[in-house]
Structure formats: structure tokens, C-alpha cells
Amino acid sequence: MLALTFRYFLAATWFLSIGRSAGGHLAEHRSRQRHSLEQRSEALTTEALALADAGDAVGSADLFRKASSLDPRNSQRHENLGVSLMRLGLLDEARAALNRAKRLRSGFPMGTYAMYTEEFEDGASMEIEAEASSCTEDASEYHLDQALEQPPAGVEVIWRRGDNTTPEIPGVTIYKPDQISNIVRYTVDPRRFADPADCGFTGFVAAFDLRGDLILGSIDNFFVEWIVKRLRNTALRGSWVWAHIDPYKGDPSNARKGNSFPGMRIPAAQSTTSLTAQCLKPALEMINPAFDMDSVTDSTKTLFGLLHPRPGPVRWLDKNRLPHTDVHEVNADGTVQACYASVLALTRDFNRSGTGLWVERSSGLSLLRTEDENHLAQGSMDPFNPNRRFPNLDLLAEVPNPPYSHTQHAWAEAIMVAELRYNRFSFYDARRLHQAYCDARDASRLTTDPAKGRLTMNSFFYGPAAGYG
Numbered sequence: 001m002l003a004l005t006f007r008y009f010l011a012a013t014w015f016l017s018i019g020r021s022a023g024g025h026l027a028e029h030r031s032r033q034r035h036s037l038e039q040r041s042e043a044l045t046t047e048a049l050a051l052a053d054a055g056d057a058v059g060s061a062d063l064f065r066k067a068s069s070l071d072p073r074n075s076q077r078h079e080n081l082g083v084s085l086m087r088l089g090l091l092d093e094a095r096a097a098l099n100r101a102k103r104l105r106s107g108f109p110m111g112t113y114a115m116y117t118e119e120f121e122d123g124a125s126m127e128i129e130a131e132a133s134s135c136t137e138d139a140s141e142y143h144l145d146q147a148l149e150q151p152p153a154g155v156e157v158i159w160r161r162g163d164n165t166t167p168e169i170p171g172v173t174i175y176k177p178d179q180i181s182n183i184v185r186y187t188v189d190p191r192r193f194a195d196p197a198d199c200g201f202t203g204f205v206a207a208f209d210l211r212g213d214l215i216l217g218s219i220d221n222f223f224v225e226w227i228v229k230r231l232r233n234t235a236l237r238g239s240w241v242w243a244h245i246d247p248y249k250g251d252p253s254n255a256r257k258g259n260s261f262p263g264m265r266i267p268a269a270q271s272t273t274s275l276t277a278q279c280l281k282p283a284l285e286m287i288n289p290a291f292d293m294d295s296v297t298d299s300t301k302t303l304f305g306l307l308h309p310r311p312g313p314v315r316w317l318d319k320n321r322l323p324h325t326d327v328h329e330v331n332a333d334g335t336v337q338a339c340y341a342s343v344l345a346l347t348r349d350f351n352r353s354g355t356g357l358w359v360e361r362s363s364g365l366s367l368l369r370t371e372d373e374n375h376l377a378q379g380s381m382d383p384f385n386p387n388r389r390f391p392n393l394d395l396l397a398e399v400p401n402p403p404y405s406h407t408q409h410a411w412a413e414a415i416m417v418a419e420l421r422y423n424r425f426s427f428y429d430a431r432r433l434h435q436a437y438c439d440a441r442d443a444s445r446l447t448t449d450p451a452k453g454r455l456t457m458n459s460f461f462y463g464p465a466a467g468y469g
Contacts, residue, residue, distance in 0.1 A: 041071035045080060057087040058154055062289045068097070069290030075104035085212075089157055092181030093212030155286075158205070159183040169205050169218060171424065174416045175407055179359060179366070180215065183207045192282035199279035200224040200423070206287060207416070213367050214287050214429055215357050216418055222279060222344060222425035231272065231457060232346045235304040236450050238266040242310060245317070248384065255314045257384060261305060262320045262404075262436065264448060268302040268457065276302060276342070276459050280427065284340065291338060291463050299328055299462040304346075307353070307404070307436055307454045308446045318383045321399040323358035323412055325378070326430035328462050330371045338463035341430035345420040346455040352439035353404070353454055354419040355426055358412045360433060362389055366415065367432045377433065381411040402443035404436050420456070430460060 048063035061084035068077035082097035159167045160182045167177045174180070187203045190196040200221040207215045223231070243265045248257035277300075281293040309315035329337040343355050359366040360377040368374045380389045390410050398409050407414040417437045418426040428434060438446070438454065447453045 038071050038074070041067040041074065041077060044070070045077065048080070048084070052084065052087075057084065058286075060084050061088055062286065066289035068100075069288070073104060075101045078104065088155055090160075090182055090184070090212070092161055092210060093208060096181075096210070096212040154187045154189075156185040156187075157182055158185050161210075167207075169207060169216075169416075170220075171419045171421050172207075172216065172218060172416050173419065176359065176413065176415045179209055179415045181208050181210050181212060186283065186286050188282050188286070192285075194278045194281075198224060198227055198275060200227075201279075204283050209366065211367075215366075215415060215432070217283065217287060217427045218418060219283060219425040219427070220421065221423055223275075223423060225423075227275070228346065228423045231268075231344075232455070234268070234272075235266070235346060235455055235457070238304060238450070240264040240266055240306065240448065240450065256318055258317055259319045260317060262316060263308040263310075264306040265303045268304055272457075273300060273302040273459060276344075276457075277461060280340075280342070280425070280461075284427075291340065291461075293461065295464050297462045297464060300460060302457060302459040304450075305456050305458050306448060306450055307438060307456075308448050309402075316401065316403050318395055321395060321403040322381050322383075323356070323360075323433040323435040325368050325374065325433060326460060327368075327374060328460075334371050335369055336371065336374065336431050339430035340427055340461045341434070342425055342427040342459045342461075343418075343420075344425050344457040344459075345422050346457055347420065347453070348422040349445075349452070350420050350438070350442050350454040352419070352442045354417050354437050355428070356407060356414040356417045356435050356437045357428060358414050358433040358435060360412045361410075365433075367429060369431060402438060402440055404438040405440045405443055407437070420454070 044063045044067040048060045048067060051063065052060040061081070064077070064081040064084045068074070068081045071077050078097045078101035082094045082101060085091075085094035085097060159165065159180075161180065167174055167180055167183055169183060183205065184207075185203060185205050188201065190199070190202055193199045200223050201219050204217055204219040206217040209215050222228075241264060243261035243263060245255055245258035245260040248254065248259070251257075277293050277296070284291060284293060325336075326339055326341050327336050328339060331337060357366065360380060362380050363373075363377050365373055365377040368377055379385050379387070382388055383395045388411075393410055399406055407417065412433065414435075414437075418424075419437075442454070445452075
């Protein structure tokens with residue numbers, strides 16, 4: 001038996017500004033912004049504790065997750081999250097949260113506590129001993145065996161690391177199960193949708209990495225049928241153009257060195273982005289409630305896309321052969337702006353293609369949270385970086401045409417590939433290394449005719465500069 005106790009501090013926590021600029025006005029702005037986030041985190045923790053006392057394990061975990069994301073340097077926030085995840089039986093995610101709490105403990109004015117065995121195998125337990133305080137007199141107790149026997153409504157762990165079975169997600173090919181901690185099936189209450197008549201799903205499946213971060217969310221029947229048909233018809237009637245190439249270091253003389261979407265695109269109406277956000281919001285709130293879909297920036301956009309090699313001598317850019325992230329801005333503290341990306345299939349004819357989520361081999365990095373991690377992981381692959389790994393390898397020989405038919409090479413390998421299925425909505429953290437995938441058989445049928453081609457709708461939801469863990 002394992003008794004878990006929430007500990008909670010009502011006092012606000014203050015931190016020094018660590019922004020790169022030493023300007024007084026900017027530092028003052030950041031300090032006020034951080035203070036606001038800490039206050040919001042404190043209020044969410046109070047609300048989460050009330051839900052926990054009322055027996056709402058799912059609701060309290062959602063709020064504890066958001067509180068820890070808003071105040072990521074507060075050890076107590078991560079400890080509360082870890083305990084709430086234990087309630088849900090999400091043991092690997094709980095361990096990750098509690099490890100973050102332990103790492104942050106040094107110098108933090110909180111009572112001491114002893115932590116946990118590192119493994120959950122062969123019946124071994126994970127013990128968290130919390131100091132009693134006036135804030136925890138009425139704290140509830142929870143037993144791990146009850147969590148495993150009585151999963152909360154709306155959340156079902158269908159696979160966890162250590163199970164004897166092979167992890168499976170319908171329509172997803174998993175290449176590296178050792179990168180996965182849990183696969184979870186969620187049930188979404190249609191009443192949470194702004195307009196249930198637009199959104200066609202009531203559940204989805206998500207896979208998480210060893211740190212408890214989202215690798216992939218997969219939603220079948222994302223929209224109701226008439227909306228999918230309307231979106232497809234809009235794309236068929238559009239005026240398609242080749243995606244713009246951003247020249248390498250501003251020099252357009254060698255197009256192969258540039259960066260661009262691999263094919264043709266047209267922008268979708270803002271109303272389409274809003275509709276997509278409306279349906280995604282209830283699902284994303286269950287994954288990461290700290291990401292506020294109501295506060296996404298003006299950079300948020302939706303485009304229709306057709307994967308296709310370019311006309312002319314440069315069919316594919318070098319960058320098209322390697323996984324990437326969709327980094328838009330770097331925050332003042334060196335973290336990368338939050339963003340979720342998605343792919344909605346508007347075709348039934350390219351089921352052997354999709355989106356791959358990748359890991360860089362030398363660093364083991366997949367989700368690149370900071371500018372430094374981007375330089376480390378992407379820099380090791382960059383064909384124009386003289387310090388890259390295996391500089392003597394010929395990129396075109398290592399990743400030959402068709403470039404999207406590969407799931408591994410010298411620099412990186414795919415964790416999984418989410419295959420296209422009509423009206424399937426695949427979403428992921430855009431800071432994670434990813435790349436389009438297209439089996440050689442499907443690649444041979446690529447066309448610029450949207451009625452017959454690999455037609456998708458791609459959305460990018462950029463969050464505010466702060467408020468994300």
C-alpha cells in the first residue's frame with residue numbers, strides 16, 4: 001500500500017529575471033509577467049486541491065499540470081502534479097514530475113522529504129513521504145493499487161512501459177517503443193465543445209515520451225462529415241502555388257540549401273483555423289491545460305498542402321531530407337515558443353504516408369525545448385554545419401530519393417509514423433523533431449492535382465511567449 005499526500009504552500013514564490021537583455025524596462029516587464037504567472041499558478045493549485053478533495057482525480061491532475069507549467073521553478077507544483085498522476089496510474093509521468101520536484105528542491109524554502117525507488121517492477125513501490133503542515137491536515141490519502149484497479153472516468157491507460165505486450169495505436173507504426181512511457185485513451189465529453197455539431201469525435205489516443213511529454217495525439221473523425229467535404233472542396237477550388245523557399249543565409253544562388261515546405265500550398269481562411277482550434281481545444285486541455293488555445297498568437301495559421309517534388313533541377317531541398325521543428329520564436333530566457341502542429345488528411349488514397357516523429361541519435365533529443373537543444377540536435381544533422389556528425393557522408397546517398405520514404409539514417413531515426421487516414425487529425429508538439437513520411441509506392445503517385453494528390457490541412461497554433469512548461 002502507498003499513501004500519497006498533497007503538500008501545498010499558499011505563499012507566493014518570487015524569482016529573479018533571467019532574460020538575456022539587461023534593459024531595466026524589459027526586466028521589469030518580465031518580472032511582472034512572472035509574478036502574474038505565479039499568481040495564476042497559485043490560484044489553480046487551490047482549485048486543484050478542492051477537486052482532489054471532491055474525488056475528481058482527472059480534473060485535479062489537469063489543473064495541477066497547468067499550475068506546474070505556469071510556475072515551472074516551483075518544486076511544490078511538480079510534486080503536486082506527480083501525486084495526482086500517481087492517482088491516475090500514470091507512473092512514468094508521475095516519476096518525471098517528482099524528479100523535477102527533487103531537482104528543484106535545492107535552495108527552495110520547503111520541508112524536506114524522502115523520495116522513491118526508481119523502478120516499479122516486480123511489485124516495487126514508489127514512496128513519497130511528505131512533511132505534515134497546517135496546509136495538509138485535511139489532505140486525502142491514496143493507494144497505488146486502487147489507482148491501477150479503478151482508473152478514472154475519461155482516461156484509460158492502454159499501455160505502459162514495462163508491459164509484456166507490444167505498444168499499439170491504430171494507424172500508427174511504432175519503430176522505437178523504448179521511447180514511449182504510456183499510451184492513453186481519452187474520452188471527451190461533447191458538452192466541452194463550443195459547437196458539438198462541428199466536431200465529430202468523442203475520444204482520442206495519445207502517446208507520451210519518457211518525460212511524460214506528448215509524442216502524438218491521434219483523433220479519428222475529427223470533424224463531422226459535411227465539414228470535411230467542405231474543406232476538401234475549398235482546397236480543390238484553390239489557386240495552388242509552390243511554397244516559397246527561404247534562401248540559405250539570404251543567398252538564393254543555391255536553391256538546394258534553402259528551406260521550404262516540400263510542395264504546393266494555399267492558405268485557409270481564418271474561420272477554418274478558428275473551427276479547428278474549437279474542436280482541438282477540449283482534447284488539448286486534457287493533454288496540456290497550460291496551453292491556452294484562447295491566447296494563441298497572430299502567427300497561428302492553417303494551410304492546405306500537397307506534397308510533391310519541385311519542378312526543375314532541384315526536386316527536393318537538402319532540408320527536406322531531414323527532420324525539423326517548427327520553431328517560430330525564441331523566448332528571452334532561451335526557451336522555444338510553444339506551438340502545436342497538426343495534420344488533417346483530406347484524401348483516402350495515401351494511407352501509406354503520414355507524419356513521422358523523430359529522435360536525434362547522438363543527443364537522444366526529440367522534443368527541443370530550448371535554443372541550445374535545437375543547436376545541439378539539429379546542428380548535428382545540418383548539412384551546412386561544418387561541425388555536424390559524419391561530415392564526410394553524402395546526404396543524398398544517405399537519404400536518397402524519394403527522401404520521405406525513410407525512417408532512419410545516420411543522424412536520426414523515427415519513433416513512430418502517424419499514417420494518413422481520411423478525417424484523421426494527428427497533432428504533436430511542433431518543438432519535436434518531425435518530418436513528412438511517404439512510402440515509395442505512395443511517392444510514385446504524388447501529383448499536383450489536389451483531387452488526386454496527397455491533400456492535407458496543416459495547422460500551427462503558437463502560444464504566447466510565456467505560460468508553458
